[in-house]
Amino acid sequence: MHVKLDSLKEKGFAILRDYDGPPVPKEEWESLEYMDWKSGGDTNFAPIASAFGEMECRGFWDHGKADKDGIWTQNAEKCPTLVQWTKNVGANFGRVRIIKLNPNTEAEAIHNLHLDDNNRLNPDGEGWVVRVWLELSNDPNTYMILREDKDDPSTESRISMLKNRQLIIDSQRLWHAAWHPGPEPRYALIVSFESSEALHRWIESQAPTTSGVR
Numbered sequence: 001m002h003v004k005l006d007s008l009k010e011k012g013f014a015i016l017r018d019y020d021g022p023p024v025p026k027e028e029w030e031s032l033e034y035m036d037w038k039s040g041g042d043t044n045f046a047p048i049a050s051a052f053g054e055m056e057c058r059g060f061w062d063h064g065k066a067d068k069d070g071i072w073t074q075n076a077e078k079c080p081t082l083v084q085w086t087k088n089v090g091a092n093f094g095r096v097r098i099i100k101l102n103p104n105t106e107a108e109a110i111h112n113l114h115l116d117d118n119n120r121l122n123p124d125g126e127g128w129v130v131r132v133w134l135e136l137s138n139d140p141n142t143y144m145i146l147r148e149d150k151d152d153p154s155t156e157s158r159i160s161m162l163k164n165r166q167l168i169i170d171s172q173r174l175w176h177a178a179w180h181p182g183p184e185p186r187y188a189l190i191v192s193f194e195s196s197e198a199l200h201r202w203i204e205s206q207a208p209t210t211s212g213v214r
């Protein structure tokens, strides 16, 4: 058994207040080095923290680690605002990455629904690893599709991914994929965080609301 957050108990996700800190310059996601890494569609990922600071996207378990205690990569030097955003949460973080998602269709997104593997090698009694999304590009027509049951649309929530959206998801519990009509690629920061008192306090400070769910 792992320590889990009460705030995610009922639905498995929470929409937080929009990010309202210093604006993130476009260069902080456009000038990074991306790796060819497929997850949830036609994607590339820019690793900002990895298991041992190398420029790679593999799960930390490949290195004998749980998805915690991430180490900054050389990309981190190019995105100080995003590094600061991650540090400001105050919780133990693992993978810190930017996803670049090329356009897809609704049918493809539903086909891409998947669960993340966030807790492999995470010892019993420690905090359950969940993920936070920070939307970087402005994609009002893009939706994060979440389902409790992959094959049951009645368990679905759709969340519009406007710029600065902050969204926390127990992505090992909820099936998820983004439907992104395009035409430009979509960018978002995704960070693995360990559930803890510190993460709880950050969530409280971000005043969760329910706007954006349709």
Ligand SMILES: [Fe+2]
Pocket (backbone or CB within 6 Å): 039, 040, 114, 115, 116, 171, 176
């Ligand atoms: Fe995922």
